[in-house]
Amino acid sequence: MISVHLILFLAFGAVCVAGAVNLLVQRHPINSALSLIAVMAALAGEYLLLGAEFVAAVQVIVYAGAIMVLFVFVIMLLNAGVEEQTQGSRVALWFGVPGMLLGSLLVAWVVLRHSGTESVAAGALPGDPIVIGQLLFHEFLLPFEITSILILIAIMGAVVLASKPATSAPAEAEKGSD
């Protein structure tokens, strides 16, 4: 019996896989970025099917919103064009692709063979912000605080790396004169 849940899973999964393959096929980075946004939006749908509403919302806001905007911004800032194609190695074509297909089929067979009757029900567990927040601020308080330090370091690193190298210009000239 095909349930609505399964149909939705397959629909979102198809969008995910199509977007991921499109990311590989497209030559221009902006097209790859847009297909990655489609993958992330479809993944948010999968999270909703799994009952993780908070994660789905954060996925759309942080991933599809903030991070991908950063990507698109950098692509447009650097005026990235169509990438040059290089000649792929013949060994990779003859052995890598069949080997990868064989390996992935093997893994899929092993995983699907044991699927049995175990199943994930819609809304199996509460994924609302209240429960997540209680977990985050009680059991995971130390990792949460450590991530704030990580974010701070990342901000400083991004500012240092992306700013004009005004102080390193004399060092460059010195190195060139050597």
Next chain:
Amino acid sequence: MVPLSYYLVLSGILFACGVTGFLIKRNIITIFMSIELMLNGVNLSFVAFAAHWHVLAGQVFVFFVMVVAAAEAAVGLAIIISVYRTRETLNVDQVNLLKL
């Protein structure tokens, strides 16, 4: 009712697409996007396992993975801008200063 293994297979497909993009792409920004795709594939299996085992810690891990991905994207894109400023290219084949 969708079996857990379906989610795992989808997660594996996304991760494999990310690895393939990382290996075959020559544009440094696209390579970076492939890494994000890999992280998304892993996130999906985290949420699927959380729903399957009824342990909410999996969703909190996804939250942390997103935080790390955001920090990584900020620093990585700053590095890309810095590379472009010094090398005038986004092609990873031409960024070969450390190559023998």
